[in-house]
Amino acid sequence: xxxxxxxxxxxxxxxxxxxxxxxxxxxxxxxxxxxxxxxxxxxxxxxxxxxxxxxxxxxxxxxxxxxxxxxxxxxxxxxxxxxxxxxxxxxxxxxxxxxxxxxxxxxxxxxxxxxxxxxxxxxxxxxxxxxxxxxxxxxxxxxxxxxxxxxxxxxxxxxxxxxxxxxxxxxxxxxxxxxxxxxxxxxxxxxxxxxxxxxxxxxxxxxxxxxxxxxxxxxxxxxxxxx
Amino acid sequence: xxxxxxxxxxxxxxxxxxxxxxxxxxxxxxxxxxxxxxxxxxxxxxxxxxxxxxxxxxxxxxxxxxxxxxxxxxxxxxxxxxxxxxxxxxxxxxxxxxxxxxxxxxxxxxxxxxxxxxxxxxxxxxxxxxxxxxxxxxxxxxxxxxxxxxxxxxxxxxxxxxxxxxxxxxxxxxxxxxxxxxxxxxxxxxxxxxxxxxxxxxxxxxxxxxxxxxxxxxxxxxxxxxxxxxxxxxxxxxxxxxxxxxxxxxxxxxxxxxxxxxxxxxxxxxxxxxxxxxxxxxxxxxxxxxxxxxxxxxxx
Numbered sequence: 017x018x019x020x021x022x023x024x025x026x027x028x029x030x031x032x033x034x035x036x037x038x039x040x041x042x043x044x045x046x047x048x049x050x051x052x053x054x055x056x057x058x059x060x061x062x063x064x065x066x067x068x069x070x071x072x073x074x075x076x077x078x079x080x081x082x083x084x085x086x087x088x089x090x091x092x093x094x095x096x097x098x099x100x101x102x103x104x105x106x107x108x109x110x111x112x113x114x115x116x117x118x119x120x121x122x123x124x125x126x127x128x129x130x131x132x133x134x135x136x137x138x139x140x141x142x143x144x145x146x147x148x149x150x151x152x153x154x155x156x157x158x159x160x161x162x163x164x165x166x167x168x169x170x171x172x173x174x175x176x177x178x179x180x181x182x183x184x185x186x187x188x189x190x191x192x193x194x195x196x197x198x199x200x201x202x203x204x205x206x207x208x209x210x211x212x213x214x215x216x217x218x219x220x221x222x223x224x225x226x227x228x229x230x231x232x233x234x235x236x237x238x239x240x241x242x243x
Numbered sequence: 244x245x246x247x248x249x250x251x252x253x254x255x256x257x258x259x260x261x262x263x264x265x266x267x268x269x270x271x272x273x274x275x276x277x278x279x280x281x282x283x284x285x286x287x288x289x290x291x292x293x294x295x296x297x298x299x300x301x302x303x304x305x306x307x308x309x310x311x312x313x314x315x316x317x318x319x320x321x322x323x324x325x326x327x328x329x330x331x332x333x334x335x336x337x338x339x340x341x342x343x344x345x346x347x348x349x350x351x352x353x354x355x356x357x358x359x360x361x362x363x364x365x366x367x368x369x370x371x372x373x374x375x376x377x378x379x380x381x382x383x384x385x386x387x388x389x390x391x392x393x394x395x396x397x398x399x400x401x402x403x404x405x406x407x408x409x410x411x412x413x414x415x416x417x418x419x420x421x422x423x424x425x426x427x428x429x430x431x432x433x434x435x436x437x438x439x440x441x442x443x444x445x446x447x448x449x450x451x452x453x454x455x456x457x458x459x460x461x462x463x464x465x466x467x468x469x470x471x472x473x474x475x476x477x478x479x480x481x482x483x484x485x486x487x488x489x490x491x492x493x494x495x496x497x498x499x500x501x502x503x504x505x506x507x508x509x510x511x512x513x514x515x516x517x518x519x520x521x522x523x524x525x526x527x528x529x530x531x532x533x534x535x536x537x538x539x540x541x542x543x
Contacts, residue, residue, distance in 0.1 A: 053515035074515050091528040112530045131530040
């Protein structure tokens with residue numbers, strides 16, 4: 017295991033060191049110390065590394081990640097794992113707004129609560145939140161899964177496309193075109209798989225599935241006069 | 244843009260270090276607001292019958308001592324004055340309104356930046372580190388402080404347009420965001436007799452709270468009413484005699500983070516302003532919810 021001290025070499029130093037690793041390197045385990053809430057830590061990685069950030073991170077931590085398994089030991093600021101393509105990002109504390117924004121793939125796990133707009137415009141990522149999510153979560157969510165073990169704030173899944181949402185607790189309100197749906201066996205199987213991958217112990221049968229009514233994004237001839 | 248920060252010490256043993264802990268918070272938010280900075284610090288509460296005024300003047304030659312002695316004569320009261328950069332802190336037993344009236348009539352170029360029993364407000368154009376240095380923030384003691392680093396979007400870069408804005412005795416406001424209906428609210432408030440020194444939207448929010456408090460509302464009620472009537476994107480941090488309050492608009496898209504330990508509670512636009520505080524690594528950290536009023540200390 018190798019260590020990088022962010023206080024000494026700065027964000028650019030840390031990220032350059034991780035980007036410069038040759039393909040197939042044996043140095044796959046990394047720890048980043050003294051993150052001090054700085055932004056863009058461990059962004060743009062594209063290698064099967066294990067990266068542990070020992071402390072609270074600022075904005076956009078783990079953004080654009082591919083392949084790497086990143087753990088943030090603490091709180092994550094705005095836009096954690098934004099635009100992740102593959103790999104995983106795990107936050108042991110809470111996360112600020114827009115967690116997993118626009119992410120295409122991979123797994124984002126937030127053990128605590130996520131704030132507003134969690135999974136905004138998600139495009140294929142799987143997000144598992146141990147606690148609750150704030151308002152406007154899964155706004156314009158296109159693909160992937162959002163699992164919320166606690167409650168969801170107002171306007172969940174507003175203008176949702178094909179993402180699938182599972183919520184165990186209360187939903188303050190559903191956004192436009194987001195509706196409750198039947199939990200079929202294949203959904204329960206997927207949910208079980210996601211909870212297991214996230215290491216969160218929760219009973220899948222306590223969750224409710226939400227998704228798109230598909231009324232908003234299909235052209236309706238009756239609305240012709242509106243255009 | 245803009246950055247706001249607040250630090251309230253629950254552990255009174257730490258009061259001698261308030262400035263040393265708070266100055267790096269303000270300076271950490273320089274990237275968000277490099278054009279001016281300001282802070283309110285709560286310290287050395289004066290006696291029951293006294294009022295503390297923070298005064299500012301654009302004229303470097305202002306003779307503060309003679310101002311105080313003239314005021315003593317005219318209002319037949321004792322007045323003592325300390326200089327802090329181009330600001331002065333004056334303590335007097337005179338009726339606060341009489342002092343305001345006297346200054347408005349005889350020293351119209353002097354601005355009252357804040358008043359109360361404990362509050363002192365210092366603000367200036369320039370980099371936060373220069374503003375902190377000018378007013379010796381790093382060595383200041385006190386119970387709590389709130390501060391602001393400004394990147395102006397709504398009005399001119401001037402000392403008057405810098406935050407915090409006083410909203411009443413021992414009350415002040417810093418703001419990250421912008422209000423969209425401030426011209427309308429300003430006109431309404433002017434009709435009620437609230438005076439404004441600038442075109443700044445935050446001054447309108449401060450004036451709004453002042454108006455509600457004058458009508459007898461509690462701070463909580465005033466903030467609650469503000470959530471309904473002030474339109475825009477904002478995170479407010481309000482300093483009170485014994486604590487502070489944090490409130491975000493219903494959309495909550497202006498960043499804010501809160502951190503709390505047994506010794507202190509801190510708020511900032513970004514966590515990196517809090518990271519250096521002792522025990523921050525194990526603090527409870529979360530993002531304040533929209534449309535919810537958070538308070539510490541007493542906010543009556």
